Amino acid sequence: MSKVILVTGPAKSGKSEWAENLATQTGKPVIYVATALTDENDIEWLSRIEQHRQRRPKAWVTWEIPLQLVDAITTSQDSCLLIDSLGTWVANLLEQDQSNWEHTIQNLCSGLQDAEQDVILVAEEVGWGLVPAYPVGRTFRDRLGHLVRRIAAIADVVYLVAGGYVLNLTELGSPLPSHQDYGTLNDQV
Template sequence: MEEVATKGKVILVLGAASCGKSEWAENLAKASQKPVTYIATAIAHPDDPAWQKKIEKHALRRPQSWSTVEIPTALSAYITERKGEDCLLIDSLGTWVANGLETEDQDWEETVISLLNSLENASSEIILVGEETGWGVIPAYKSGRLFRDRLGNLTRRIGEIATEVYLVTGGYALPLNQIGQSLKTI
């Protein structure tokens, strides 16, 4: 008899810069009690000491038992290839969007659809960290507006399929799917 993989759950953790969203996601990954693979979407820039320090800070918090892979663009392919009952922690969606900012709109939409399909069909538990960027001023430059709009659209679409959605702010993780109303129901 063929073994059928169970569908994993998708958890979305949102928040502003340096608010603790990655730490909350890491706690959720630990609580899963599954083998964890940390998926870093960042591209190392040795000539940027502040960026390297941020990457190192994240790496130091992770348990040594976790494996780490760097996937700046091909998230859906990696997720689709996974067949285990493990936990994937993807940090972060904002960096992933920035890595694909030069992509034409039609190709970007295909990339997003591929990611959403991989999330919906994954057997792994997947925790995604995403930045909330649209709460400030309207970006003065076209690339800033494109980033904001693509990231906002992506997190909304992931939120629609996620099992759990959290907003981390002011030292608290708020379970939005429990206290909020989905826009899909209105």
Template structure:
């Protein structure tokens, strides 16, 4: 199995930049797995995507994977480093799944992560530090992403928190919680 690394933190904290740094340091062929869907009608969104693209080295392969993330991971070659940016966008893309389908998706995802020979870097937003969203889909998104980050973090080799202009290695500073039951 390859290295599995989670990079989490608030919006605009530098999560993606830290993940890109780690990917470059891997010495492997980097595959950038973009979970966002490009929308030419949304000029501001296009500018965000372009900013990310301009930061990345030209020799990185970019895959657009808004839904089939697990299959993409399963197909990864051992000598590669996959940088998945971001899990929050992937969760948002799957919000219409019912609870049983969602649980199946996450179970398959976590099982696959533990079997892949490639290195994997996952960027994930921290969404649970604020108020409880006032609308059901906001609560569903927050709860699903929060649980996914927790479950993934427990099986990762390293977990980093990027906030306040600093990178903290939580794998050194803390200890994982036991797996959650039910």
């Protein structure tokens, strides 16, 4: 039986390490889906990517898939698929208009619900601070928050990692009564 697991938290909280730990615990072959676009001119970004690469076990297969996550979910079977990260994936698709974006996330959620393997998704929590001053920042924050909420509603387990500690929100929390009613991004502040 496949499971969908969501690991969320702020930057540098340990969420990727927790997701990697969970993937190892499945005992299945792990396919690590890296969503980052690389830019050879951004040395700091390349350094971050390399840190993630060095931490992963050598036996894991890495797929670099910055856009087509649904294809990865429907292609791999009898494995554990670790997707890191949803925030980077959302950033890669910011140019989509609202209608295409809604279609994209509906396809992703459908793919997760039909998955034939374990899927662990890592997502950043970006809505805990100030409202971004620029429209693209607000769009990013709203889209990622909306997506995390949609995936949490269908996930078997949701973890929050903060300050190096892990909380199982599925055990400790309660879903909002209206967790299936998201409205549109235009309805959100």
